[in-house]
Amino acid sequence: MSPHVLVLGGTTEARELAAELAARPGVRVTTSLAGRVSRPGALEGDVRIGGFGGAEGLAAWLREHGVDAVVDATHPFASGITANAARAAAATGVPAVVLRRPGWRAGDGDGWHWVASLAEAAALLPELGRRVFLTTGRLSLAAFTDLPELHFLVRSVEAPEPPLPADAEVLLARGPFTLDGERTLLREHRIDVLVTKDSGGDATAAKLVAARDLGLPVVVVRRPVLPDGVTAVPDVAAALTRLAFSPR
Known part of the structure; x- marks a missing residue:
């Protein structure tokens, strides 16, 4: 058989x-x-x-x-x-x-902040910046709804499910993403801080290099x-x- x-x-x-x-x-x-x-x-x-x-x-x-x-x-x-x-x-x-x-590993020049959960990531954001690039997936945005003073650029493959942060701009896109494209995105949206999960892989890793190049802090949620x-x-x-x- x-x-x-x-x-x-x-x-x-x-x-x-x-x-x-x-x-x-x-x-x-x-x-x-x-x-x-x-x-x-x-x-x-x-x-x-x-x-x-x-x-x-x-x-x-x-x-x-x-x-x-x-x-x-x-x-x-x-x-x-x-x-x-x-x-x-x-x-x-x-x-x-x-x-x-x-998983991803921080290198020289990276300003990564490792956290255990999305809630911990949200609690850390106010001290890191006001304009947030959020790439944690469309099903995990509820943790960031109590931060009305922050602006969120939310990127996901498909439209995120509510609740969303009060000040949220949604960008629908699927990787892989290029380094030049990620640098341009971060600059054009005047991003202060990136939030991501430790997904690993090459398809979405360019954002981490772009953040390092621009001197931006990155909040990384550890894997379960x-x-x-x-x-x-x-x-x-x-x-x-x-x-x-x-x-x-």
Whole structure:
């Protein structure tokens, strides 16, 4: 019987992994998307949209569909999905791999302020600047609604969900972004401070370099801690190795 791999997707790495698996004779791959983005990119293999109904629902799906391995390649901040996947894998005995791109690291000249949460980021902003470039995602803006004295430039792939900060300008855009483009954006909007999550990867890293070049402080929200006993691999090649496949 052909091995069936479930990829919990939504990231570039998930798309790359699905393509690698689908190219292997006899391997069946299904990518599951939460459905939060209305126009997801093309994916190799089968695709399902929507949640599973928690850890129990995911465990039932793994059994019903004969899944031989599950790869959690969701966003580094999708902690609920990661926790459910770990519990479902433990309950069913299905091998599980967590694929997480490495986080960003501050370099010489960076003025980064690490925080543990969005609430902590919001509390820090008034002492850092009045014009904020907010790139924490469209579902995480409620933490910044009690700062009416600040102006927020909010960038997201799709329109953010309310509540929004009182003084907010929304910019809809999808990466990757160029360094020149990010520098221009920060200058034109007279940004004082950048707020981001430690998502990692190259697609949106140019804003960090642009902020350093312009001498701007950056507030970085740390990633959630992985569930007990769960370790992550950093790239697609390592995930394939864990699955006993070799990169082509």
